[in-house]
Amino acid sequence: MEKRRVRVVNMIPKSVSSETNQDSEPQLTVDPENHRTIIGTSFTPPPGGGSLAPLFVSVDGGDTWTLDLVIPGAGGVTGDTNDQSVRFGGASSLYAGILRGDNVKLDILRSAPYSPAAVMTPLVQDPTPVIDQPYLAVAQSKGKDRVFVGNNDRSSGPWRGSVEHSADARTAPAPAGFTQYGLDQRLPFFRELPPIRCAPHHDGTVYAGYLSVRKFEATDSLVDVVVARDDNFAAGATPFTALLDPGDLLPGMRVVKSTPTPWTFPFSFLGNQRVGSNVSIAVDPANSDVVYIAWSNGPVSGVTQSLRVRRSTDRGLTWSGDLVVVPNATNPALAVTAHGRVGFLYQERVTPSGGAPRWETHVQVTRDAWASPAEDIVAATTPDTPNPPGYTGPHIYDPYIGDYADLQAAGREFYGIFCALNTPDLANFPHGVRFQRNADFSTHQLFDLSGVTPVANSIDPFFVHISWHEEHELEDERGPRFERVRVKGLRYERLEIDELVIDIERK
């Protein structure tokens, strides 16, 4: 019988127990060669300062985490590396797209293979600060890593959705052939919003999802939700032009036209978190005809922002209606396992009756595209405040929990990362939580490395792992304290037992 297992782990290592940083905006990647190696990022400054920002690294499947100071460009005027995105390729190669802290320019980095304490090597260093929100996707094909970096680029005037692509990022010398392509050919052109997301498939299909503005209004921007497609790893002369919208015969299917999203300036907020532009896209690894997209929508009927999900089963040509709508939510992250389970992570702001607002981090899992109710896993429910009760000051910076979270599928399992308030309170973690940093769950208090001095609450990255196992597989994980006697298919005519010893548990 299949049983689901949910693990939630606070990713802050014990040796930095005293930290109170607002470690928001996370991302995560799983090594396809070894699922026990997982790497994450967030707005975490280097402990002790310096010019190398950290990655979060686990080599035991997410149970424990280490900060590895290997991202160049920290420090400078801002002091912190800005937007970061990481993905593994083949042969345990690791790629990162970052906006450096010292000069806010785009770097595309590589470690092939990833090696602890080895500073990542720049493949691309953009000469001018014109890029926003670099976001990586990687597909392996014929021994090569096809790396796609979605980004928003204002080098030619208005913010334009673009994809930087390399056909062989693993072995080619810098700049590894990275070439940039604009996605949107429609006129009049206003701008794309920051999130430009790619979903490559190993058969060469690459989807790109983005929000293209049609009109600016007082409380929102009207956008087309667009999905573009390439059928050969963007290797041709006109990348991302394989999917033409029958309405205007231009590349990029408009899944929804002129729909509001709360992109405004000054920015719109859900509680402490700014909102207004979210996109996530995921392709079924078993069938590249099937693709899902999630995006931000609102304000509608007094709800500042909702998330919506739709699906195409014919390579983006036609789309379902809304499969799921989540009001007051942000940071959608979609993933599809090799066995067809769809995971949808998001963070929903709820106000319990008589209570204070909270951020609930959900992972919905469906096997039938929400034809029946999905499994709804609440990984965390935490107060929407960075400080103890009574504090009314502002949070430290935007974004509060992040302009995105992340969910990845590896095999038949989901690996996710989200940011939330780090109060050590089991009531905040319905499936339990493991803290590495010093924490007292009875007093709900964090402590420094000595275990004596109290530490204030702040935002931390959390790892969530969702897996399904046959019941006996779960028992195997109990560890060496347990001995098992299993008898299967016992057949006897005459049974004689001289001695039978069964040790159940050693304490």
Added chain:
Amino acid sequence: MALSRSLGASVRNMRRDSRFIFTGSVQGVASSTLSLLSASPRTAVVHVDHIHYAPGDLQDQVDQSVTLLFADEFTATPNQRWVFFTTPILFGETMAAREVGRIEVPDDLEALHEMIARVTAEMREEDVRAHVESTDAIVRGRVVSVRSVSAATALSVSEHDPDWWAALVQVIRSIKGDLEGEIEVRYPNSHDIRWHRAPKLREGQEGIFMLHLDGEEVGGVVLSLIHPDDFLAGDENEEASIGQFV
């Protein structure tokens, strides 16, 4: 007893390349307490006996065990004590650091500590000097009023937009340059991660304004504050420490 000249020079150079300096006792040779750093002849687990220099967030490493990656093939022996000059590289259950260098524990540990503190102070002064040299003007002044000068709209903005505001500042005295009367200075009012450390001015504030011509003119304002230390609510002593580099 002061350190010898050669030792002092060595300490001075190593301090500049280090972020964590401590006297430590070797506990485990060719060992490691982190899964990401394999044990080898170049690693050892060292107890932090005394910290000579560390940023604030590393001060609690005292009495902890750290794994050192030695700079050379160093045959450590258990219970040996050294002064280690290091830079942190990994933070897991414990910390790991890459050795910059080491010296034998001197007889006069206090002299060593003072030398390290002196070099640290020199480095801070150099930072102040570099910061002063990067400015186009410095004044002591008082904020009269603030206003938005941002031209950003939903069309043009990114999450990292600075959201420029301008402060009208009454100059009390000029420290660098010859500004006088009332001047306008621009600052990023954004709380985005890119700008949250930059000064945020409000009416009535008095202090030292370190001003830059950043090549932009926004709302008619050309002078800007962008560095976290571009506004200092400092007294005359701080003003003097800045003025010495003008």
